[in-house]
Amino acid sequence: MKAVQIVSPSEMKVVELEQPKPKAGEVLVKMCYVGYCGSDLNTYLGRNPMVQLPVIPGHEIGGEVAELGEGVPSTIKVGQVVTINPYTNCGTCASCLSGRVNACQYNQTLGVQRNGAMCDYIVVPWQKVIAADGVSPRDAALIEPMSVGFHAVDRAEVNDLDTVMVIGCGMIGVGAIVRASLRGATVIAADIDDEKLELAKQLGAKYTVNTMKEDVHARLQELTAGHGPNVVVEAVGSPITYVMAVDEVAFAGRVVCIGYAKSNVEFQTKLFVQKELDIRGSRNAMPSDFRAVIHFLDEHPNFPKDQLISAIATPETAHDVMKEWAAAPGKVFRILVKF
Numbered sequence: 001m002k003a004v005q006i007v008s009p010s011e012m013k014v015v016e017l018e019q020p021k022p023k024a025g026e027v028l029v030k031m032c033y034v035g036y037c038g039s040d041l042n043t044y045l046g047r048n049p050m051v052q053l054p055v056i057p058g059h060e061i062g063g064e065v066a067e068l069g070e071g072v073p074s075t076i077k078v079g080q081v082v083t084i085n086p087y088t089n090c091g092t093c094a095s096c097l098s099g100r101v102n103a104c105q106y107n108q109t110l111g112v113q114r115n116g117a118m119c120d121y122i123v124v125p126w127q128k129v130i131a132a133d134g135v136s137p138r139d140a141a142l143i144e145p146m147s148v149g150f151h152a153v154d155r156a157e158v159n160d161l162d163t164v165m166v167i168g169c170g171m172i173g174v175g176a177i178v179r180a181s182l183r184g185a186t187v188i189a190a191d192i193d194d195e196k197l198e199l200a201k202q203l204g205a206k207y208t209v210n211t212m213k214e215d216v217h218a219r220l221q222e223l224t225a226g227h228g229p230n231v232v233v234e235a236v237g238s239p240i241t242y243v244m245a246v247d248e249v250a251f252a253g254r255v256v257c258i259g260y261a262k263s264n265v266e267f268q269t270k271l272f273v274q275k276e277l278d279i280r281g282s283r284n285a286m287p288s289d290f291r292a293v294i295h296f297l298d299e300h301p302n303f304p305k306d307q308l309i310s311a312i313a314t315p316e317t318a319h320d321v322m323k324e325w326a327a328a329p330g331k332v333f334r335i336l337v338k339f
Helices: 039-043 143-155 171-184 194-204 216-223 238-247 270-274 286-297 315-326
Strands: 002-008 011-016 026-035 061-069 081-086 122-124 130-131 163-167 186-193 207-210 231-234 252-258 278-281 309-313 332-336
Touching: 002 039, 002 315, 011 315, 026 171, 039 315, 061 143, 061 231, 081 143, 130 286, 143 171, 143 286, 163 171, 163 238, 171 186, 171 194, 171 216, 171 231, 171 286, 186 194, 186 216, 194 207, 194 286, 207 216, 231 238, 238 252, 309 315, 315 332
Parallel strands: 163 186, 163 231, 186 207, 231 252, 252 278, 309 332
Antiparallel strands: 002 011, 026 061, 026 122, 026 332, 061 081, 081 130
């Protein structure tokens, strides 16, 4: 079978591998579309310390069930459109014992700590297969990144009385905007790209802020009657946006951090105390978040999915689109590779 492999920084190639066979309790899934994640871009650029090269990237999956091993429940059927929960959980660490399996201390995500899904077929335990009824195989590849944004909103315990600022309108930020809007919150989308901000309005943001062109503090004070947003979701992973989140969140507010900053961040820690902030990390997503995204996509057929897909590549052109993304990362929502 065909697979895309990141061999070394800035080097990718298509390789031929033996097609796997499902064992008892496993499912063979035919890949239809696999999305490039920001972690894949960092791997390609040699900036992902969690990856050992060479590696097959990819954990944003839209596929179809191809074959069942013995003992797989009858609810999983050959030909069914599915996505895959790409995380592992050990069941014995503190996170797992508390039921927060998404934050397993020993998690191995497809395409990061282990080979991923950018190939013709993968085999996974049946428990990781999530039926995407009502969703096309292409759109199923959008479920995982959106679920990460959904999970962050859940971590923030957002409700209809909240004003939520989402910093970063990439795919994960899109998920946070959609979920916060669904919960009735007033959403402020912040980004440096006007095209992304315009799309954010279509997805549920009431207000937008271009953080490169506007006085962010003055704009937020204007929009929130001088209080600041009482929830800020950081979905960029930059020291600048981390500091912005703490500076701009309202007193007694909540800050939820999704992005990984690549360098140390200097905070005015007095704001942690003076504002009595809740600062929470948000990692990956729970199965319930996947199901919530699937339900949303099924119930909202007019959701502008086409605008979230910047390009569709083949395995043979996967390196070309990766190079283009690396040259202009701010202009891309999601790139899918079609198998």
